[in-house]
Amino acid sequence: MSFEPKILGVLCNWCSYAGADLAGTSRMKYAPNIRVVRVMCSGRVEPAFILKAFREGADGVLVCGCHPGECHYLEGNYKAARRIPLLRKMLPQFGIEEERLRLDWVSASEGDRFVRVVNEMTETVRRLGPLKLPEG
Amino acid sequence: MASVRSHENITLLSYSEVTEVSGYAGNFRVKVRKKPRYVDSTKCTGCGTCQEKCPIQVTSEFEAGLARRKAIYIPFPQAVPNVPVIDPAHCTYLLKGKCGLCKRVCEAAAIDYTQKEETVEIECGNIILATGFEPFDPTPMVEFGYGRYPNVITAIQFERMSNASGPTGGKILLRDGRAPQSVAILHCVGSRDERYHKYCSRVCCMYSLKFAHLLHEKLPGCEVFQLYIDMRCAGSGYEEFYERVQREGVNFIRGRAAEVTDIAEGESERGKLIVIVEDTLIRRRRRLPVDMVVLSTALAPQADAGEVARIFSISRKADGFFLEKHPKLDPIATSTDGIFIAGCCQSPKDIPDTVAQAAAAAARVLALISRGIVETESATACIDEKRCGGCKTCLGMCPYKAITFDEPAKVARINEALCKGCGTCAAACPSGAITSRHFTAEEIMSEIEGVLL
């Protein structure tokens, strides 16, 4: 049986969660590997959440927010755009490949984009194989 | 405008600019810079002598370059208050201390060169922004020859010409003073165009039809061509007007003009402007020799819309117009409570839609005033003052300036009326002193554990 990755999706309430919702109501199909947690804004995402997810068995984490300039909270996504890449750079030190963490933008009208991003992410993580964290 | 000015509950500050907005719904403090007019509006009788005598002539902005104005001038005939201003960029007295003619001729002694700009502060509960649009400048579209051929004009210029109080007294004229015998009206100039503005400007089809109608009315026998991609005449009575203009004998050509040139091919084109277009319904390229070309230019966001959005803490859409709270369910409010938008600053729209939106914005404000209380977000952030280390990291995070620093206590404080609950501060707080209600770290962590089981 092929490897089915577990992916945590952290979506902002206004754009990406609504975009995921639209994908659903439009009956678009996407990889069932994603499990979604909603936050009000991608700016709420603490690096600790992501590390926690990897520790709890996630093989990948996808953070989605509004497109730059379209944040419901004006500039929360800019904060995410700084934090997430920084964390990505540090991941290899924990023995986690950078590709396992992805930040992307999905607006409320982009159900199709959400589907694409999720499918791409699933494929990327599938290629990487299960996450094996070093012991200790 | 005049009745707005005379209303007892309305204070009109014209020739003024908002420079700073602080506070929140119910408690805004607005700083307004009043520019000096150099004319005392309480003394001026509006006799107009100063304008007559002023020796300086510059191009009139209001007449879209079709007329000249003086350095002391009333911007447009219906201006409120109907008092002149001195243009400090051109007045030789203000620039070099020479002339002073207007002061000498003013019988009411209203001219005051020493006026300085002043800043007033206003307290208000709600704000409605209605900053409008800016007409698209077609100069970069060199294919249409605007600026190169004098009889290629913009919609605003046509509008001024057709106005009875305009530079030609309502006559449609070529630059040499003749009346045009044929006119081409080019739709979608700068609209529906990836190179300039992707959106449809919504009003051009209808104003172009109006232009055709006016041309037929003012110049019977004038040949009018409408070059369009799609006729968008949605609205009460609009399709009917389209039909009426069709009956008037306007030539509708389905195709967007590719080019305007003066290079004639044959006698019939000599001395004319030639519009080159594919008539897509017969799939043939056509050359239309005309006397005048009117460019139906796009409605663009104001050049300083970004600056205004920053001052009022609201957002803009990708196209540059102000972002409404919800495109369908709340096109009047913005993401900042107590700040509303109306008219073309939100998106291009026609007069009925603007009036409706303006009335709606006024009603929303009145509803808030009559209730007397505002509802705040429940999912706000709060600070555990005992744990706050006073590092001020959160201050820079908050897009709503909801966090202030209490210097004596050395702790940060959150104004819950301003907080929208994005949680960015909670994510940044190094000591974990900030809790994002309903989205606490514990809640999210448990949720992560749960979904990954």
Next chain:
Amino acid sequence: MGATVAGSKGFVGEICGLPGGEAILTCVQCGTCTGACPNADRMDYTPSQIIAMVRAGLKEEVLASRAIWYCLSCYLCTVRCPRGVSQTRLMHALGYLAMKEGLASRQTATPAMYRVFSHYARAGSLPELWFMLRFYLKTNPLRALHLIPVAWGLLRRGRLSLRTRRLSPAARKQLDSILQKAIAIRGKE
């Protein structure tokens, strides 16, 4: 090679799959490309009509049209298109498809010229004199006669060289193996 677009099948899908072909989906049929084209008057179908025909699935008519061979590659349509469609690139893509399917129009000598040109280009260099001679021999040798004044003008000023530029044997071999490989890759599809 290009984007595969959900929902577009058949000929439209095929064109969307070519690099430069995907843009046809967003065309609004405004006719700007036709109006801008210096050659549209002589085409059997106008440039915008070609797009409409592709979308209607009229494969044979499109690929057999003269219009695609009348494109001058001047890119004026592309510069002026309000939808960012590169009509020029689309014409090139259609030309390639027409050649591949053996449908290239015989009403114009352009495909023949392109074939002769490409023959020399693939050999590494284009000798103008031989190229012209070969083209006229292949199409209409009599046409060459009326070009004598032009040829004479060039010849007199040393602008028609009998000499051919040649690549070094190593370079020639390298180029050949690259092009052979390209044919092999294409053959696999």
Next chain:
Amino acid sequence: MKEYTYFPGCSSSAEGGARAFTSSLEAVARVLDITLKELPDWNCCGSTPTGSVDELGAFCLAARNLALAEKLGPEMVTPCSACYVVFNHTNDYLKRYPDLKGRVGEALAAGGLTYEKGVKVRHVLEVFVQDIGEEAIRAKVVKSLTGLKVAPYYGCQIVRPGFGFDHPEAPTALERLITSLGAEPTDFPLKTRCCGGSLIIPEEDIALDLMRRLLESAARGGAECLVTVCPLCQTNLDAYQGMVNRKFRTEFRMPVLFFTQLMGLAFGLGEKELGLDRCVVPPGRVLAART
């Protein structure tokens, strides 16, 4: 001293019909202290026609040159509009379509080549106005072309497809260059319109008609000569001008020069060195303007 990898293209090569372009360019470059190092063993860029016969092969033709140039530096300069467009188009597509890049890469590997970092391909005119600058050019003028009226002809391809270095329909680089030589650029509304290009061979009538319009437009602006930036435009407008005259009963005698030849004249270089003897329409008027 600036050094550039140089791609002459077939037409402007030592055996090509526009060899005067390269020879005048080299002479002018010496004056401006530029070294042009010809790309060794370059091959034909493929131009537009090859793409229609063998799409992948055409990209490979262009890519081989790019791969060779990549070993020499990040830039390559060409005097030919067609080569300029083909190389930039290839770079653009290789970037936009990873799949295509993979195939081209596979083919290149068969010849022991790789193309990875990318090479920026620039036109000679672009280098002159951007890297050298009008001031430096003006400083080298010894025989000002004062009073000479020159129609600046860009042709279509160097400014068009979106990677051009100037406005696609209203460029000014040539005008600025002409002015810095002391000459006067004329009003030439059709300065970026097509000359007919390679269709002069299979579809002569089309090209001749386009050339007639260009020559008319240039003449109406009062031009005494026309300068081009492209070997094909020069050949068409120069060698076929007589045919235009016969077909349309016109009497154009418009000398058609490469812009480098005009520069050379202002720099005081010899007619022979600049290849002015290779012009079909005699450039007598231009030469007279110098004295």
